[in-house]
Amino acid sequence: MFSQEQINKFKNTPTPFYYYDIDLLKRTLIEIKKAAPKEYSIHYALKANSNPKLLQIIKEAGFGADCVSGNEVKRAIEIGFQSNHIVFAGVGKSDVEINYALNNNIFCFNVESTAELIVIDELAKTQNKIAKVALRINPNVDAHTHKYITTGLEENKFGINPYEFDTVIDLIKKLSHIQLIGLHFHIGSQIGTLTPFKNLCLRVNEINNWFIEKGYLLPHINVGGGLGINYHEPDKESIVDFESFFNVFKQFLELKPSQSVHFELGRAFIGQCGSLISRVLYIKNGINTNFAILDAGMTDLIRPALYQAYHKIENISNTASQTIKYDVVGPICESSDCFGKAVSLSETKRGDLIAIRSAGAYGEVMSSSYNLRDITKSVFSVD
Ligand SMILES: Cc1ncc(COP(=O)(O)O)c(C=O)c1O
Known part of the structure; x- marks a missing residue:
């Protein structure tokens, strides 16, 4: 929901752009802390949005950083996240990335394979350092989400599978520059x-106990995001119910007193x-459908084209209650460049402002210059 003042500001701003509501971000951070x-x-997790201005606010609120590339680790350090609050996951970390993270003494590598353990050990040895690692486990828990963003099933490329645990433990005993600190x-x-998170807790308990029985009471349990x-x-749920989320972990995760939880x-x-x-650049009436052609496309927000993601779309220039159905599309030369089919909008014309909502995560970070388009700009509610 946008105020008239905000809409007036948008009218004088070249489109397309990401608009960030800083007040909402700050309120969200407070709720997380409270819950x-x-x-x-x-x-x-920087992968969701690594815009420096937003990161600055998140850092100032006292959160750590979760990174999935060397450049994300670099961005986190540049912003001022403490290196001992930076974790680094990713199924294919390069030597350059590992060396950079080692150089900067990050808190922990979340290691995804035995091959990676060996490489980290070698690189740490060269730097005369001990690398702190957590084993990223593939728990085979179904997240019941889109298949492109599910990561914890046996068929996914992420993590170490339980059948490899004995091999991993034998290997770790031999590696002199690795310190295993978590799962x-x-x-x-x-x-x-919340059910997948409950199922995750139950599985974590089993796996944690397995490691304890083998003599590894590990201080850190990271349950991801x-x-x-x-x-x-x-607008109805602008801030997630963090309390219920954390309650699941309070209720079902069984940790030893010396163990701490990370998210x-x-x-x-x-x-x-x-x-x-x-x-809106043009309205085009097709045979079966009206197209509202925007100046934003899949190069600005790829989620609908990439995994059929739904975003609420609103005509904020005309909010009349009577609506017409439009296929809302972008200007890119790809048929998948479509934000939504048969979207009900108030009667829409060239020049109207269209808001594609809930685009703060996995939006700007995935923007590209395909078709030699300009990289999407960002505008903040407070400068
Ligand atoms: C390793 C890792 N941690 C954390 C996240 C953050 O996930 P989300 O944005 O769904 O909270 C992701 C994203 O998929 C990830 O790959």
Whole structure:
């Protein structure tokens, strides 16, 4: 929901652009802090949105950083996240990336394979360092989300499978420059109910106990991210129910007193704070359908084209209650460049401003210059 003042500001701004509601971001951060028990360590997943201005606010609120590339680690350090609050996951970390993270003494590598353990050990040895690692485990828990953003099933490329545990333990005993400090899990993204998180807890308990029986009482248990947001009704649920989310872990995760819990949330931090604002270039009446052709396309927001993601679309120039159905599309030379089919909008004409809501996560970070388009700009509610 936008105020008239905001809409007037948009009218004088070249489109398309991401608009970030800083007040909502700050309120969201406060809610996370309120809902999470003091002893929980919460890391923000930069992959959701690494815009420096937003990162600055998240850092100032006292959160850690979860990174999935060397450049994300670099961005986190540049912004001022403390290196001992930076974790680094990713199924294919390059030597350059590992060396950079080692050089900067990050808190922990979330390691995804035995091959990677060996490489990290070698590189740490060269730097005369001990690398702290957590094993990213594939728990085979169904996140019940889109198949492109589910990560914790046997068929997915992520993590170490339970049948490899004995081999991993034997290997770790031989590696002199690795210190095993934890277990890491991340089952997927945009998880819309709490049941997968409960199932994750139950599985973590089993796996944690297995390691304890083998003599490894590991101090850090990282349960990843994945908490979904309400794309259908962003104004009704602009801040996720973090209390219920953390309650699941309080209730079902059985940890030893010396063990601490870590989270890596991305979308739930930032998703509702951002909207993609664009203008209608043309209305084109097809045989069966009316097209509203925007100046924003899949190069600005790829989620609908990439995984058929739904975003609420609003004509904010005309809010009359009578609506017409439009296929809302972009200007890119690809048929998949479509934000929504048969979208009900108030009668729409050239020049109207269109808001594509809940675009704060996995929006700007995935923008590209395909078709030699300009990289999407960002505008903030407070400068
Ligand atoms: C390893 C890892 N941690 C955390 C996240 C953040 O997930 P989300 O934005 O769904 O909270 C992701 C994203 O998929 C991830 O791959």
